[in-house]
Amino acid sequence: MIAHPDQGLLIVETKGGRISLDGEGRWYSGSQLMTRSPFEQAEDSKRHLVNKLMELPEWSSGKPRAGHAVAFPSVDLASLGSGRHQLGTGAPTELVLDGAALATDEAARDWVAGAFDYWVGDGAGAGRPLGQNAMLLLHRLLAPVAELRPLLRRELDEAEESVITLTRGQVRALATIRGLRRAAIVGPAGSGKTLVAAEMAQRFVAEGYETLLVCFNQPLARMLAEHAAGAVVSGRLTVSTFHELCRRLGHEAGVIGGEPALKDQDWFDRVLPGALDAAIPTVGGRYQAVIVDEGQDFHRSWLESLDLLLSAPGEDVLFVFHDPSQALYREDPLASEEVRSSLALTPLSMLDNCRNSATVHELAARFYTGEGPITALREDGRRPDVIVAAEGAQTLEALRRVLHRLVVEEQVAPWRIAVLSGHSHSESAVWRQGRFGNQVLWNGNYGPDGRSLGLSADQVVEQPSDTILFDTIRRFKGLEREMVVLV
Structure with a gap:
C-alpha cells in the first residue's frame, strides 16, 4: 500500500516469478495457476481497506481517493513488444510495476506518480484527498500498538x-x-x-x-x-x-x-x-x-x-x-x-x-x-551452558547437579524449569528415575512407566509448583517455561 496525503491510496498486489496469461484469461505464476487475476485481487484489497477506513469512528472525510495496481518485479514489460497496452480485461500495462521500474529510485517514483495519475484521470480523483489526519488514522489501522x-x-x-x-x-x-x-x-x-x-x-x-x-x-x-x-x-x-x-x-x-x-x-x-x-x-x-x-x-x-x-x-x-x-x-x-x-x-x-x-x-x-x-x-541473557557427560549414570548425576544449582543456589522456582529429552517417556532413563536430589520431575499426561494416561487437555491436573516439568522435545512449546535443560 502506498499512501499520500494529496494523491490518495494505491494498493499494489505483488506476484513473483514468471507471469503469464493464456487465451482463456487464466493467470499463471511460473507453472502454477492463480485462483484469480492479480488485478482483481488488488481491487478487492483496495475495496476492503477503503471500507475499513470509512468504518473508523474518527473518519469523517468521505470516500478517499484510491486506486489499485500490480507488481511483477521478476519480469520486464518490454518482453510484450511495442504497442501492447493491455494484459487482459481491466489489466492496463500502466498499472504494472515491473523489474525495469524498480531498477532505480527515480524509475520507481516515476511509476508511482504515473499510477496515481492514471486513477485521477480515470475519475478516482473524485474521492477526497487523505490529508494528514487521515494518514495518522491509516497508520493506526495498519500498524496498531498492541x-x-x-x-x-x-x-x-x-x-x-x-x-x-x-x-x-x-x-x-x-x-x-x-x-x-x-x-x-x-x-x-x-x-x-x-x-x-x-x-x-x-x-x-x-x-x-x-x-x-x-x-x-x-x-x-x-x-x-x-x-x-x-x-x-x-x-x-x-x-x-x-x-x-x-x-x-x-x-x-x-x-x-x-x-x-x-x-x-x-x-x-x-x-x-x-x-x-x-x-x-x-x-x-x-x-x-x-x-x-x-x-x-x-x-x-x-x-x-x-x-x-x-x-x-x-x-x-x-x-x-x-x-x-x-x-x-x-x-x-x-x-x-x-x-x-x-x-x-x-x-x-x-x-x-x-x-x-x-x-x-x-x-x-x-x-x-x-x-x-x-x-x-x-540482546540480554546468559550464554547457554554446554555440559559434557557420558551416557548413563554420569548424565543423570550431571542433571542432578544442574537442577540443584538452579533451584537452590540461583533460587529459580521449580515450575519455571523444564527438562527435555529426545527420548519418549517410556524410553527415558531420566523419567524412570524421576527424582534428582530434592527435585521431582512431573508430567500429568504420563504414568511412572512412561505410558500415556490418555487424558484430554482439560483432564490433566495442574502441575504442583514444587515440581519440574519433564517432556519430550516434540511436545514442548517454547512459551511454557523460561528455563530449559536439554538432556
Missing part, C-alpha cells in the same frame, strides 16, 4: 507484570493479515507465530466470527485455551488439537464407534482423520474462520478437511502458521507452492525472533531451514 500477555508464563517478579510487546515483525504481520482472508505464515521458533495466531483468533471472535483455533500438540492447545479463555467462554471460539477435533465431531455426527484402550499410530493417522471426513456432510460449514498453528505437522489432507468446516470453503478465513524446521512428524506441506495455491493461501513471513536472547538464538539458528535471515531482537 500487547499480549505471555502464554502461560509466570511473572519472574510478582511485583512487576511481565508483558510481551508485539515486535515490529508481529505488527507488520498483523497489519498485512488484516487485509487478507487466507494466508500461510512461516517463521522460526520464537518469532511469535503462536501469539499472533491467538490474537488473530480473538480479533475474529470480537468481530462476530465463529472461529476455530486448532493445533497439533495437546499442551499447546491447553495453553491457547487458557490464553483466550474469554473468547472461549463467549462460545464463538473453539480451541482444540486436530485429533481431538476429529474425535469430537466424529462422535457428534455418529460416524465413530468405540475407542480402543490402546491407540496405535493408525488410529491417529487414518481412523480419526477419516472420521472427520465422514462427519463433514453433517457438521461442516459451522465456522467462518479457521486458524491453524503448528501447520508443519499436518497432512495436506487434514488442512483440506479443515477448509471444508468453513461455511464457504476456499473463500472464508483460513490462516496457517508453520515452520518447516519444526516439522517433526512429516514434511511441511506448506513448503509446497502447489499446496498453498490449492488452498488459496498467500505466503507471508515473520523473520524476527522476539523470544530468545541473542546467545540462545545463535546456538539454535544453525538448525533453521526456512526463509531468512532471522534477526534476534533481544
Whole structure:
C-alpha cells in the first residue's frame, strides 16, 4: 500500500516469478495457476481497506481517493513488444510495476506518480484527498500498538507484570493479515507465530466470527485455551488439537464407534482423520474462520478437511502458521507452492525472533531451514551452558547437579524449569528415575512407566509448583517455561 496525503491510496498486489496469461484469461505464476487475476485481487484489497477506513469512528472525510495496481518485479514489460497496452480485461500495462521500474529510485517514483495519475484521470480523483489526519488514522489501522500477555508464563517478579510487546515483525504481520482472508505464515521458533495466531483468533471472535483455533500438540492447545479463555467462554471460539477435533465431531455426527484402550499410530493417522471426513456432510460449514498453528505437522489432507468446516470453503478465513524446521512428524506441506495455491493461501513471513536472547538464538539458528535471515531482537541473557557427560549414570548425576544449582543456589522456582529429552517417556532413563536430589520431575499426561494416561487437555491436573516439568522435545512449546535443560 502506498499512501499520500494529496494523491490518495494505491494498493499494489505483488506476484513473483514468471507471469503469464493464456487465451482463456487464466493467470499463471511460473507453472502454477492463480485462483484469480492479480488485478482483481488488488481491487478487492483496495475495496476492503477503503471500507475499513470509512468504518473508523474518527473518519469523517468521505470516500478517499484510491486506486489499485500490480507488481511483477521478476519480469520486464518490454518482453510484450511495442504497442501492447493491455494484459487482459481491466489489466492496463500502466498499472504494472515491473523489474525495469524498480531498477532505480527515480524509475520507481516515476511509476508511482504515473499510477496515481492514471486513477485521477480515470475519475478516482473524485474521492477526497487523505490529508494528514487521515494518514495518522491509516497508520493506526495498519500498524496498531498492541500487547499480549505471555502464554502461560509466570511473572519472574510478582511485583512487576511481565508483558510481551508485539515486535515490529508481529505488527507488520498483523497489519498485512488484516487485509487478507487466507494466508500461510512461516517463521522460526520464537518469532511469535503462536501469539499472533491467538490474537488473530480473538480479533475474529470480537468481530462476530465463529472461529476455530486448532493445533497439533495437546499442551499447546491447553495453553491457547487458557490464553483466550474469554473468547472461549463467549462460545464463538473453539480451541482444540486436530485429533481431538476429529474425535469430537466424529462422535457428534455418529460416524465413530468405540475407542480402543490402546491407540496405535493408525488410529491417529487414518481412523480419526477419516472420521472427520465422514462427519463433514453433517457438521461442516459451522465456522467462518479457521486458524491453524503448528501447520508443519499436518497432512495436506487434514488442512483440506479443515477448509471444508468453513461455511464457504476456499473463500472464508483460513490462516496457517508453520515452520518447516519444526516439522517433526512429516514434511511441511506448506513448503509446497502447489499446496498453498490449492488452498488459496498467500505466503507471508515473520523473520524476527522476539523470544530468545541473542546467545540462545545463535546456538539454535544453525538448525533453521526456512526463509531468512532471522534477526534476534533481544540482546540480554546468559550464554547457554554446554555440559559434557557420558551416557548413563554420569548424565543423570550431571542433571542432578544442574537442577540443584538452579533451584537452590540461583533460587529459580521449580515450575519455571523444564527438562527435555529426545527420548519418549517410556524410553527415558531420566523419567524412570524421576527424582534428582530434592527435585521431582512431573508430567500429568504420563504414568511412572512412561505410558500415556490418555487424558484430554482439560483432564490433566495442574502441575504442583514444587515440581519440574519433564517432556519430550516434540511436545514442548517454547512459551511454557523460561528455563530449559536439554538432556
